[in-house]
Amino acid sequence: MLYLDKVNYIYQKGTAMEMPALHDVTLEIGDGEFIGIIGHTGSGKSTLIQHLNGLVRPTGGNIYYNGRDIWDEDFSRKELRTKVGLVFQYPEYQLFETTVEKDVEFGPSNMKLPKLEIQMRAFEALKTVGIGEDLYDVSPFDLSGGQKRRVAIAGVLAMKPEVIVLDEPTAGLDPCGRDEILEAIDRIRKERKITVVLVSHSMEDVARYVDRLIVMDHGSVRFNGPTHEVFQNYAELEKIGLAAPQVTYLTAALINRGIPLPGIATTVEEAREMLRAVTGVK
Amino acid sequence: MLRDITLGQYYPADSVIHRLDPRVKLTATLLFIVSMFLFHTFVGYAIAGICLAAVIVVSKVPFRFMMKGLKTIWFLLIFTMVFNIFLTGGTVIFEWKFIKITEEGLSNAAFMGFRLFFLIIGSSLMTLTTTPNQLTSGMETGLRWMKKIHVPVHEIAMMMSIALRFIPILMEETDRIMKAQQARGADFEEGKLKDRIKALVPVFVPLFVSAFRRANELAMAMEARCYRGDDGRTSMKPLKYKRRDGISYLLLAAYIALIIVTDKVVLALL
Amino acid sequence: MIKASKLAYEYIRRDEEGNVEGVVRALDGVDLDIKKGDFVAILGHNGSGKSTVAKEINAILEPTEGVLFVNGFDTSKEEDVWNIRQSAGMVFQNPDNQLVASVVEEDVAFGPENLGVPTNDIISRVAYALERVGMTAYRTSSPNHLSGGQKQRVAIAGILAMKPKCIVLDEPTAMLDPNGRKEVIATIHELNREEGITILLITHYMDEVVDCDKVIVMDNGKVVMQGTPREIFSRPEEIKQHKLDLPQVTELACELRKDGIKMPDGVLSVDEFVEAFVSKYGKK
Numbered sequence: 001m002l003y004l005d006k007v008n009y010i011y012q013k014g015t016a017m018e019m020p021a022l023h024d025v026t027l028e029i030g031d032g033e034f035i036g037i038i039g040h041t042g043s044g045k046s047t048l049i050q051h052l053n054g055l056v057r058p059t060g061g062n063i064y065y066n067g068r069d070i071w072d073e074d075f076s077r078k079e080l081r082t083k084v085g086l087v088f089q090y091p092e093y094q095l096f097e098t099t100v101e102k103d104v105e106f107g108p109s110n111m112k113l114p115k116l117e118i119q120m121r122a123f124e125a126l127k128t129v130g131i132g133e134d135l136y137d138v139s140p141f142d143l144s145g146g147q148k149r150r151v152a153i154a155g156v157l158a159m160k161p162e163v164i165v166l167d168e169p170t171a172g173l174d175p176c177g178r179d180e181i182l183e184a185i186d187r188i189r190k191e192r193k194i195t196v197v198l199v200s201h202s203m204e205d206v207a208r209y210v211d212r213l214i215v216m217d218h219g220s221v222r223f224n225g226p227t228h229e230v231f232q233n234y235a236e237l238e239k240i241g242l243a244a245p246q247v248t249y250l251t252a253a254l255i256n257r258g259i260p261l262p263g264i265a266t267t268v269e270e271a272r273e274m275l276r277a278v279t280g281v282k
Numbered sequence: 283m284l285r286d287i288t289l290g291q292y293y294p295a296d297s298v299i300h301r302l303d304p305r306v307k308l309t310a311t312l313l314f315i316v317s318m319f320l321f322h323t324f325v326g327y328a329i330a331g332i333c334l335a336a337v338i339v340v341s342k343v344p345f346r347f348m349m350k351g352l353k354t355i356w357f358l359l360i361f362t363m364v365f366n367i368f369l370t371g372g373t374v375i376f377e378w379k380f381i382k383i384t385e386e387g388l389s390n391a392a393f394m395g396f397r398l399f400f401l402i403i404g405s406s407l408m409t410l411t412t413t414p415n416q417l418t419s420g421m422e423t424g425l426r427w428m429k430k431i432h433v434p435v436h437e438i439a440m441m442m443s444i445a446l447r448f449i450p451i452l453m454e455e456t457d458r459i460m461k462a463q464q465a466r467g468a469d470f471e472e473g474k475l476k477d478r479i480k481a482l483v484p485v486f487v488p489l490f491v492s493a494f495r496r497a498n499e500l501a502m503a504m505e506a507r508c509y510r511g512d513d514g515r516t517s518m519k520p521l522k523y524k525r526r527d528g529i530s531y532l533l534l535a536a537y538i539a540l541i542i543v544t545d546k547v548v549l550a551l552l
Numbered sequence: 553m554i555k556a557s558k559l560a561y562e563y564i565r566r567d568e569e570g571n572v573e574g575v576v577r578a579l580d581g582v583d584l585d586i587k588k589g590d591f592v593a594i595l596g597h598n599g600s601g602k603s604t605v606a607k608e609i610n611a612i613l614e615p616t617e618g619v620l621f622v623n624g625f626d627t628s629k630e631e632d633v634w635n636i637r638q639s640a641g642m643v644f645q646n647p648d649n650q651l652v653a654s655v656v657e658e659d660v661a662f663g664p665e666n667l668g669v670p671t672n673d674i675i676s677r678v679a680y681a682l683e684r685v686g687m688t689a690y691r692t693s694s695p696n697h698l699s700g701g702q703k704q705r706v707a708i709a710g711i712l713a714m715k716p717k718c719i720v721l722d723e724p725t726a727m728l729d730p731n732g733r734k735e736v737i738a739t740i741h742e743l744n745r746e747e748g749i750t751i752l753l754i755t756h757y758m759d760e761v762v763d764c765d766k767v768i769v770m771d772n773g774k775v776v777m778q779g780t781p782r783e784i785f786s787r788p789e790e791i792k793q794h795k796l797d798l799p800q801v802t803e804l805a806c807e808l809r810k811d812g813i814k815m816p817d818g819v820l821s822v823d824e825f826v827e828a829f830v831s832k833y834g835k836k
Binding site: 414443496503505506507509510514517518519 | 634662665710
């Protein structure tokens with residue numbers, strides 16, 4: 001669906017402040033996948049996702065959407081942005097309308113859809129992220145942090161994208177707000193069957209949800225594979241300033257001490273199964 | 283990354299001019315501008331030009347770098363000169379159809395051009411050798427006497443330094459909000475002027491909301507750090523005049539005197 | 553150091569036209585007793601009242617009911633406000649919105665300047681504070697060029713330069729990445745250990761409170777749990793009720809106990825878990 005071919009990006013090319021941000025990034029994002037992107041601050045992951053919907057033009061390489069180069073002259077990047085929905089970090093800071101409903105309608109009304117269709121889409125999107133009808137006429141500025149963020153996600157969802165990219169959607173939220181967002185993302189996956197790309201700092205969250213993990217380091221792709229396999233490299237992840245979930249360290253330490261586990265675990269459930277098996281508890 | 287933008291155009295270098303007290307530089311710039319109107323002959327221009335050139339050399343700011351900053355003002359400079367050449371009456375030295383060029387026109391254009399050029403170079407020399415922070419504290423200290431006539435000097439200086447800190451942050455934020463709205467299909471590039479202005483509402487509303495939120499939090503943080511205005515406040519880097527500052531003031535006085543005297547003498551000789 | 557008795561704070565909520573909609577009781581009968589040199593964490597979800605406590609301690613808010621003493625000063629007395637703020641410095645959540653100056657050392661000097669400290673003293677205090685948080689190398693940088701964790705360390709230095717007895721940190725790591733969080737938490741532990749500064753850390757990250765002396769859990773404006781980290785983590789069901797999380801090892805140990813595997817109460821770290829498990833189920 002999306003294919004990046006040796007994408008390079010140099011920040012402020014041709015000036016004194018020139019700085020490489022992406023280096024030969026080759027990636028494929030397929031239909032219906034659930035992908036996680038991790039990397040420390042400044043690893044290029046935010047720059048990378050802004051390439052996916054044509055907000056930033058690569059200084060080298062090509063990006064294809066369904067086989068077409070998105071920087072072709074007759075390719076509409078405005079339309080692309082409705083297909084590849086991008087939810088920025090702290091998306092609540094983009095809310096501007098007087099009511100929740102109007103704010104969510106901003107995206108679809110930019111698509112020049114009929115009035116009824118716009119409303120339908122806003123309703124559906126708000127329902128998916130778990131915002132009740134009682135809040136439709138409330139000013140978005142009066143909502144709680146978690147609610148604001150879900151409204152902002154609905155604003156992108158209402159464009160009915162085929163891919164939704166979320167940049168650290170749980171940053172700064174408390175456990176409760178975080179769970180609400182993750183549940184909303186889960187519902188998006190189930191109800192719409194679209195591709196989801198989740199950028200996150202939380203190893204626990206990516207381990208629990210995503211199928212494939214891309215690890216960015218210094219503008220390059222360091223690892224790219226099934227989540228469980230990538231976390232096998234926890235020692236190397238640590239070297240580039242990242243970590244693995246706590247249970248990964250735990251299971252690794254247990255194996256070290258001679259407990260015969262089948263391998264490392266990445267989620268609490270998995271570790272629980274392993275330890276039950278090894279102790280012989282049914 | 284927009285955070286890298288420095289306001290003004292400070293050029294870091296190690297020179298006497300950089301080390302001068304900002305109050306000296308402020309006064310010097312002001313007096314230099316005034317001096318532009320104190321002479322009427324080319325000798326005055328020559329003196330001002332030589333002095334300016336000397337200061338530039340001492341400041342270690344490359345002349346090429348200064349000219350770069352002039353790019354946007356070239357147009358104004360040329361416009362003024364052309365305006366003067368063609369619209370000044372007097373002894374005609376060249377005539378073609380309706381275009382007349384006069385002797386007075388040429389000399390006026392040359393004088394105006396030099397005057398403007400000196401003004402710009404002179405004042406950018408100040409901003410190139412003084413950080414915005416130094417400028418602010420120079421103004422606060424140098425203008426302290428104005429408190430007597432109820433000018434809130436400290437508050438204005440504090441506002442300036444907070445602006446210096448937050449303008450880059452707000453610029454970066456503007457960029458981010460614009461991108462976020464573009465991701466929702468907003469279009470800032472196409473359409474009629476009216477539509478384009480309308481398209482900015484989704485950028486300005488969140489920007490203002492954010493600026494107010496930041497202001498609120500900053501005010502709270504400042505109070506928590508015991509900020510209560512100017513009274514009883516001390517400074518880590520109080521401005522103190524050094525020997526070089528005294529010498530600079532003397533040189534400055536000498537320059538003004540020289541300008542006035544030579545102008546009188548030259549005028550009398552002509 | 554900090555002592556509160558039946559502390560309450562109410563504010564009036566108004567609708568758009570300014571009509572009174574109701575009274576919100578953000579704090580409700582809170583008792584606190586924080587001793588000098590303690591490292592105390594206050595946990596709670598958003599809206600549990602934990603940030604209100606911080607603002608009360610800094611005398612930004614005045615108690616509606618009850619009393620609060622900070623370093624012996626009554627926070628309801630107007631004339632002691634500056635003494636209170638000097639003895640209990642505060643670090644806020646957003647690293648950008650609490651730095652005032654565009655040069656690191658000038659920002660650290662802001663507090664002492666406000667206190668009227670003589671110039672030479674300010675210079676040595678700033679040098680000490682920056683040294684203490686490991687930011688001396690960035691003395692002349694602009695805060696805009698620092699990472700989130702570094703900015704928070706500068707903010708801590710700014711408080712440190714005021715020579716406080718206690719530092720209150722209101723969710724200082726909420727906006728940071730994992731590395732930034734580690735930097736900040738390590739810094740405040742060091743200050744507590746080596747300088748004997750009382751620390752009050754307000755957070756919703758469970759893994760940050762494991763090394764504290766004492767944990768206070770708040771919900772609905774009330775203190776609902778109190779004790780050492782081990783005592784608190786031994787009550788996993790209660791923690792979940794108050795909309796908080798458990799570190800993965802604690803949760804795993806707790807789940808396994810339900811399965812009948814003999815794990816001790818309140819496991820705090822990977823090492824503890826491993827030791828406990830190996831001693832029971834490892835090869836003899």
